[in-house]
Amino acid sequence: MxxxxxxxxxxASLARISMxxxxxxxxxxxxxxxxxxxxxxxxxxxxGVEPMTAVIAQPLRLRDDVVNADPLTGxxxxxxxxxxxxxxxxxxxxxxxxxx
Amino acid sequence: xxxxxxxxxxxxGVQAIRDGVAAGTFTAREVAEACNAAVADASALNAFIVxxxxxALAAADKVDADxxxxxELGLMAGVPIGMKDLxxxxxxxxxxxxxxxxxxxxxxxxxxxxxxxxxxxGMLGKLNLDQFAMGSSxxxxxxxxxxxxxxxxxxxxxxTPGGSSGGSSAAVAARLAxxxxxxxxxxxxxxxxxxxxxxxxxxxxxRCSRWGVVAFASSLDQAGPMARSVxxxxxxxxxxxxxxxxxxxxxxxPVPDWxxxxxxxxxxxxxxxxxxxxxxxxxxxxxxxWDDGIAWLKxxxxxxxxxxLPHTEYALPAYYIIAPAEASSNLARYDGVRYGLRDLxxxxxxxxxxxxxxxxxxxxxxxxxILIGTYVLSAGYYDAYYTQAMKVRALVARxxxxxxxKCDVILAPTAPNTAFALGExxxxxxxxxxxxxxxxxxxxxxxxxxxxxxxxxxAGLPLGLQLIGRPLDEQGVLNAALAIEQRAxxxxxxxxxx
Numbered sequence: 380m381x382x383x384x385x386x387x388x389x390x391a392s393l394a395r396i397s398m399x400x401x402x403x404x405x406x407x408x409x410x411x412x413x414x415x416x417x418x419x420x421x422x423x424x425x426x427g428v429e430p431m432t433a434v435i436a437q438p439l440r441l442r443d444d445v446v447n448a449d450p451l452t453g454x455x456x457x458x459x460x461x462x463x464x465x466x467x468x469x470x471x472x473x474x475x476x477x478x479x
Numbered sequence: 480x481x482x483x484x485x486x487x488x489x490x491x492g493v494q495a496i497r498d499g500v501a502a503g504t505f506t507a508r509e510v511a512e513a514c515n516a517a518v519a520d521a522s523a524l525n526a527f528i529v530x531x532x533x534x535a536l537a538a539a540d541k542v543d544a545d546x547x548x549x550x551e552l553g554l555m556a557g558v559p560i561g562m563k564d565l566x567x568x569x570x571x572x573x574x575x576x577x578x579x580x581x582x583x584x585x586x587x588x589x590x591x592x593x594x595x596x597x598x599x600x601g602m603l604g605k606l607n608l609d610q611f612a613m614g615s616s617x618x619x620x621x622x623x624x625x626x627x628x629x630x631x632x633x634x635x636x637x638x639t640p641g642g643s644s645g646g647s648s649a650a651v652a653a654r655l656a657x658x659x660x661x662x663x664x665x666x667x668x669x670x671x672x673x674x675x676x677x678x679x680x681x682x683x684x685x686r687c688s689r690w691g692v693v694a695f696a697s698s699l700d701q702a703g704p705m706a707r708s709v710x711x712x713x714x715x716x717x718x719x720x721x722x723x724x725x726x727x728x729x730x731x732x733p734v735p736d737w738x739x740x741x742x743x744x745x746x747x748x749x750x751x752x753x754x755x756x757x758x759x760x761x762x763x764x765x766x767x768x769w770d771d772g773i774a775w776l777k778x779x780x781x782x783x784x785x786x787x788l789p790h791t792e793y794a795l796p797a798y799y800i801i802a803p804a805e806a807s808s809n810l811a812r813y814d815g816v817r818y819g820l821r822d823l824x825x826x827x828x829x830x831x832x833x834x835x836x837x838x839x840x841x842x843x844x845x846x847x848x849i850l851i852g853t854y855v856l857s858a859g860y861y862d863a864y865y866t867q868a869m870k871v872r873a874l875v876a877r878x879x880x881x882x883x884x885k886c887d888v889i890l891a892p893t894a895p896n897t898a899f900a901l902g903e904x905x906x907x908x909x910x911x912x913x914x915x916x917x918x919x920x921x922x923x924x925x926x927x928x929x930x931x932x933x934x935x936x937x938a939g940l941p942l943g944l945q946l947i948g949r950p951l952d953e954q955g956v957l958n959a960a961l962a963i964e965q966r967a968x969x970x971x972x973x974x975x976x977x
Contacts (some may be wrong), residue, residue: 380863386586387850394853395814396846399832413851413907417796420867423874430869431876432924434684434698435950439727451587452725457900459586465821472816477829 380418381411481505485935488513489654493558493711494738496657497599500542500557500928507539507546507557511601514559517655518603523542523977524653526646528564528622529572530604535559538601545599554718554738556599560658561650564605565612566592566702567691571602575693576610579840589691590723591660591702598718603656606646611810612667612695615914616904620846624901626652627675628868628973635976638898641671646857647705648675652973653740658706658715659668662692664699665798666894666918669930672705673943676932676958676971679705680712683951684925685730688723697728699922701796709931709961713737716953730951737954743962746780750959751886753790756917761895763813765935772890772933772944772963779962784886788878793871794920799912799924800855800868806845807852813840847908876924883949888959892917893943895929912935927953931960932969941971 382390382405387410398406406431447453457470466473481488481504488510491499499509515532538635542557567573567585574580596602610619616639617625626644627640627649640649644661651659661668663681672679680703687702694700704715717737723729752773757766773783815821815836822835841849856863882889895916906913921928927950930943944963948956 380746380860381599382854386854390850390853390857392834393857394849395830395833395837396841396849397831397838406847406932409847409908410850410854413799413847413912414854416909416912416946417800417864417868420793420796420800420871422865423790423793423867423871423872425867425874428870428873430866431873432869433728434531434876434923435728435730437685437730440724440731449725456586460817462586464581465815465819475823475827475829475832 381414382407480508485513485516487832489517491657492708492951493555493658493714495705496558497556497688499592500546500676501552504948507542508536510557511535511559514603515654519654521653521977524626524628524649525623526607526650526653526655527561527604527627528574528576528607531571531602535601535603538596538599542599543645553599554714558657559601559603560595561606561647561656562592562602562606562669563608563644563647563660563662565608565662565693566660568592568602568605571605572664573605573693575612576608576622577840577842577845578621578820579813579836581621583818587691590688590725591692591719595718595723597967600718606659608649609643611693611806611845612643612662612664613806613844613848614642615666615670615911617642618901619842621842625649626901627898628977629675629940630973630976631897637901639674640899641674641898643667644671644705648672648677651677651705651707653977654972658704658711660719661705662700662702663922664696664802665922666915668703668705669928669943669945670894670914672930674898674941676941676969677705677707677971678709678712678929678931679703680716680929680953680956681927682716682720682953683730683927686720688726688729690723690725694809696802698805699802709957709964710738712740712929713957725913735954737957740954741961742958743779743965744784745776745959745962748888749886750776750780750781750783751786751882751889751891752783753786753788753791753891755788756891758895759915760975761892762897765892765895765942768933768942768944775963775966776890776959778966785887786882786889788882788920790871790874790878791920794875794923795912795916797868797875798915798919798923800864801872803848803852804856804865805852807856809850810845810849813837844908844923872923875920879924879926887949888955889947890959891945891947893945894918897936897938897940897942909976921947926950927956929960931954931963933963933967934969935971
């Protein structure tokens with residue numbers, strides 16, 4: 380399978396990466412080269428093979444169902460969470476207007 | 480004051496520093512000052528994105544005070560290290576070598592770095608890397624290429640230190656730091672270690688916590704140490720590893736005393752030589768080093784057996800579906816809202832802002848991988864690409880599982896070539912990917928794997944050999960690497976030009 384410019388533009392839009400015509404023109408052959416390389420996986424007989432989900436099988440743990448079981452990943456740290464935001468306002472993340 | 484000069488102190492390894500500090504031969508502060516000076520003098524290598532001499536000094540002073548007070552010293556007491564800039568460090572910029580995270584200053588500390596500080600280590604600075612750890616040459620960093628301290632005989636051309644942990648490998652090889660952290664998704668500890676003549680081990684997936692490590696491909700990412708000897712790697716890995724409830728894939732197992740149990744006597748051990756790793760296009764010098772390695776392991780008492788890992792050639796294409804797929808998902812978090820860069824064109828709405836921010840903030844290789852990942856996960860292609868790759872991954876893992884019936888550890892080259900020139904493979908992403916051909920299979924199977932120096936090629940560049948072990952058998956990997964280290968007698972180091 381190979382991708383054309385319209386497909387790459389669609390993928391870029393899904394991935395929320397703005398790309399102009401020149402960037403798309405550059406990307407199309409590069410992606411096709413990589414897709415051409417991974418195409419060989421189709422030759423592998425995978426009959427009866429389950430897709431791998433974990434390299435080391437282990438049950439998923441649950442943490443104790445208590446508030447702030449681990450203070451580091453718990454709540455009440457609003458200022459620390461907002462500290463690196465490009466636009467923090469009134470204790471919230473600021474974003475451009477989303478309702479016209 | 481110690482009898483040792485600053486350059487002599489920077490040539491000491493992890494264990495030698497820790498033992499010297501403990502014995503009072505020199506102080507931790509003297510070591511930190513010597514390393515800080517070496518780092519400051521090596522800006523030509525571009526190994527560090529930021530330096531943190533005060534962090535190193537403060538950690539050293541605490542160790543010296545602890546010693547004076549008769550308190551017990553940690554595994555890494557007095558050892559200043561470099562920290563790959565993929566680990567979140569509290570109060571110190573953490574960028575993953577990207578523009579999108581430029582200026583990001585975490586308010587928390589990654590589990591692995593915290594463990595190292597708790598063990599008495601200090602931080603010389605944050606090390607350069609390929610952007611988001613995507614690359615094999617350290618040329619995708621937003622902060623510029625790292626230049627290897629090594630050069631070809633009679634040449635001044637800049638060479639790659641490997642990648643993605645290229646700042647780590649360059650800093651350790653150039654004697655700026657006795658050790659550094661690395662992370663390995665498809666070979667990012669082992670390949671740079673091989674290209675710069677140092678050691679590096681990626682432990683079993685789950686040994687080191689991923690909490691606070693900028694995510695690339697979560698089912699593959701593992702942290703590990705890079706240092707100049709097998710013993711130093713064992714010691715530092717011991718300080719880094721251990722269960723962490725904050726990482727859902729962390730292994731809830733005790734950390735063995737790998738350092739104390741090191742043993743190069745391989746009597747009764749079987750070493751597997753995978754025939755599929757004899758690939759066209761591998762340097763003759765690397766094949767020669769592989770033969771040397773076989774002879775050394777025999778000399779150490781091991782029995783050498785021929786094994787087959789039939790799906791080896793499919794590991795790399797599977798990896799280049801799985802890793803980008805996971806990356807496209809992981810990197811969705813960079814949206815210009817919560818941290819890092821924001822690009823808000825005039826009149827832009829929220830969606831425009833996402834797209835503009837990500838266009839400005841990600842480098843070309845990162846964009847390529849996000850697009851590939853988005854494509855292989857998209858409706859209509861998911862089964863053909865992603866599910867197929869996950870099935871092939873299961874087959875790659877099964878190959879190894881079957882090989883363990885015949886052998887205890889596997890010996891192979893780490894990379895198909897020695898260090899190449901900066902710029903040489905940049906125009907062809909696929910040629911760059913092929914650098915990971917020998918390292919990716921063990922990553923897909925989550926196995927412990929290590930690179931150890933084996934010698935120099937005719938141009939005077941380091942060659943590395945790779946040891947791959949059973950799940951959780953870091954000890955077997957370290958022991959076989961030690962047997963090679965003792966016989967290879969690798970003492971070469973780069974001539975200082977920087």
